Amino acid sequence: MTVLGDWNQSIFIHDKASASIGTLNSLYGDKVTETFILTRSYRSARQIVEFTHALIEGGETIEPFNREGKKATLKQLADTTELVCKVAESVQDFQVEGYRTIAVICKTANESKEAYEALKDMIKVRLIGKETDSFQAGILLSSQRNRI
Structure with missing residues (x-):
């Protein structure tokens, strides 16, 4: 069986314990569970990936595909x-x-x-x-x- 996913897009975002490779290991055992971490993003422009580096745990390991886009901004508004x-x-x-x-x-x-x-x-x-x-x-x- 192959399981592919992105922990940063988990529907259990508020319960990290429910969304981890440890859950798979406990179901199938360490001997049959192998993890490959894919770090290249083809989904977002380079500027978006670079923006998210500081927002996502481990985000600095994500490698952007060299597709150009506008630089992301973060705005704080009054209300x-x-x-x-x-x-x-x-x-x-x-x-x-x-x-x-x-x-x-x-x-x-x-x-x-x-x-x-x-x-x-x-x-x-x-x-x-x-x-x-x-x-x-x-x-x-x-x-x-x-x-x-």
């Missing part, structure tokens, strides 16, 4: 109102740059519903949930568990 305005402004900036499909991803389904309610009168946004069965271009709002 939720400022956050909502900044998200709407960023979406509009992406549209001006020519992007037709833009995803706003929240941590939880509840946060995505709250964000949808706050943004729906400012920008044309579509809430994506577990029950969503089709994909359309536009501004999409989802939780990380319902990744687009």
